[in-house]
Amino acid sequence: MATEPLSRARIIAAAIDLIEREGADAVSMRRIAAELGFGVMSLYNHVPNKDALLNGVAETVLSEIEFTDDPDAHWTDRVRMQARAFRQIAHGHPRSTMLVVSRQLHSTAGLLPVERALATLRSAGFDGAHAVRVLRMFIAFIVGSLLREVGVTPTFAPDHRQTVEEVDATLFPEVSALSSLLHSCDHEAEYEFGVELLIQAIAVHPQRREGTR
Amino acid sequence: MATEPLSRARIIAAAIDLIEREGADAVSMRRIAAELGFGVMSLYNHVPNKDALLNGVAETVLSEIEFTDDPDAHWTDRVRMQARAFRQIAHGHPRSTMLVVSRQLHSTAGLLPVERALATLRSAGFDGAHAVRVLRMFIAFIVGSLLREVGVTPTFAPDHRQTVEEVDATLFPEVSALSSLLHSCDHEAEYEFGVELLIQAIAVHPQRREGTR
DNA sequence: GGGGGGTTACGTACACCGTACGTCGCTTCG
DNA sequence: CGAAGCGACGTACGGTGTACGTAACCCCCC
Known part of the structure; x- marks a missing residue:
């Protein structure tokens, strides 16, 4: 299976998905990484930190309206x-x-x-x-x-x-x-x-x- | 110094104080306990958990108006x-x-x-x-x-x-x-x-x- | 063809978190 | 004087964000 290579967009999408499924408290870097099938630290190649990730989530949701x-x-x-x-x-x-x-x-x-x-x-x-x-x-x-x-x-x-x-x-x-x-x-x-x-x-x-x- | 004996009210007051001084992210059970000069676990004799403590904070602030x-x-x-x-x-x-x-x-x-x-x-x-x-x-x-x-x-x-x-x-x-x-x-x-x-x-x-x- | 540099994935490690649990001393009552 | 209860506390466990080092890979330039 050709797992796509991880990207800011994919990470954000996974975060949104997780939030909607299990609530904002369920969001952790480890959890998101697991959801995507990658190691935790790989996320940091695409997102500077968790806070920025959440900003990305907010931005994405807002831009979808x-x-x-x-x-x-x-x-x-x-x-x-x-x-x-x-x-x-x-x-x-x-x-x-x-x-x-x-x-x-x-x-x-x-x-x-x-x-x-x-x-x-x-x-x-x-x-x-x-x-x-x-x-x-x-x-x-x-x-x-x-x-x-x-x-x-x-x-x-x-x-x-x-x-x-x-x-x-x-x-x-x-x-x-x-x-x-x-x-x-x-x-x-x-x-x-x-x-x-x-x-x-x-x-x-x-x-x-x-x-x- | 006769350190008063710890109570729900004192814990909540310390939490409010801490939040106003350093922001909500700075609040942790350990931090509050340290602020009051007690061990962490002593807090749990007066407050069931952190969430309830924060409810107490909200309630107290609201009731002060x-x-x-x-x-x-x-x-x-x-x-x-x-x-x-x-x-x-x-x-x-x-x-x-x-x-x-x-x-x-x-x-x-x-x-x-x-x-x-x-x-x-x-x-x-x-x-x-x-x-x-x-x-x-x-x-x-x-x-x-x-x-x-x-x-x-x-x-x-x-x-x-x-x-x-x-x-x-x-x-x-x-x-x-x-x-x-x-x-x-x-x-x-x-x-x-x-x-x-x-x-x-x-x-x-x-x-x-x-x-x- | 042979480096070499940049990018990405990943493991380990550290400091901190909430809190379950057990222990110990004190206070109070029988 | 013993028992019982309660409050303070230490230890410990499983979780967190992320700094850092390493190793694989791709692409470009010599």
Whole structure:
């Protein structure tokens, strides 16, 4: 069997695979090497260290998301589409999401979505300062939402516990009254709600100078 | 010197201290024990394992934030105040923020802010479903914002690089045109902007039945 | 054809990690 | 005074990232 010769790309792919199968904690250089059928130290010919490898993972996952942008659409639709695109990360690579979100990527993979978003907002008539502000707002919302969706941040959804739980109704009346709502979370609906709320809010925002498209 | 006898609280305090001084990666059971002047295994008399210790850290940091709630204030002011309170985490314990945000806390420390927020929203006239939705929206925004503030998520602010950087102006025209804006980030202003935007958006939200306060 | 230099695979070794387990001393109670 | 319990601690095991040295290979140039 002609085992291919090992490469940065193959190592990263194996890491992603391992993370999705067994979680981020399962990732170790030894484990990845074993998965590929090589010795541990061979990895270091292609990757300077584990940290850089994980950056590669984040970068790869991020660059895999597909944006479909229609320059002729109304700017609100373009924003909607771009915002939705990020949810592909949570869907396609749930257990890598934390990694993607928690690493500063100064590569083109990280800058491309930013460039696209800024262009859209500028073309919608936002001046530079507001475009940046609004973008940051969206990113914060998206990061927070994805982390909730992949379960690093609480949804208050069914943890292993029994049904409606032992939250003390006298100590937490609202939580216990709303517990059934708190324990179910339709991520898609929540995300759409947030995106629409933000779009509506910024569409109305006073400091946007007129002249749309 | 009468070295106090070791306790869960002292261990957690030492862990927080260590994290803030040297970062989360510096935390090890051995290191914490050394810091306190005890043997490693003594820690396990007070804490079942490292994971539980880190949960304790998150819980402690979270419970330290001070909410000042005035039940007579307008609901928008109450929401504002509660949202602002969370930023204390990023200020008081920047390097622990990631921990606080990334651990599911089913204790009272984690439920108290939820209870308070829901009560406020309910009293503002939101029905249960919308109160939960809105709360989730705020939490997502807050989590995303705090992570940006403590630097786990990019601000595009001055990393160690030289001034205005080598982003390719033909590849990323908007990014490079707005680079000075992208590279400075007034966290307080960004946060306030977001909070106001959200409050304004939900205040207008149609499905809120009338009857305020 | 014969080096020789660069690249890659790999084994060994070291320092560090979390923690299971057993022991020892002290404190407290019967 | 003995027993029982608990907290501090040492040792040990299996895991981690990676520095370093070595050996095989390929390709180029003399």
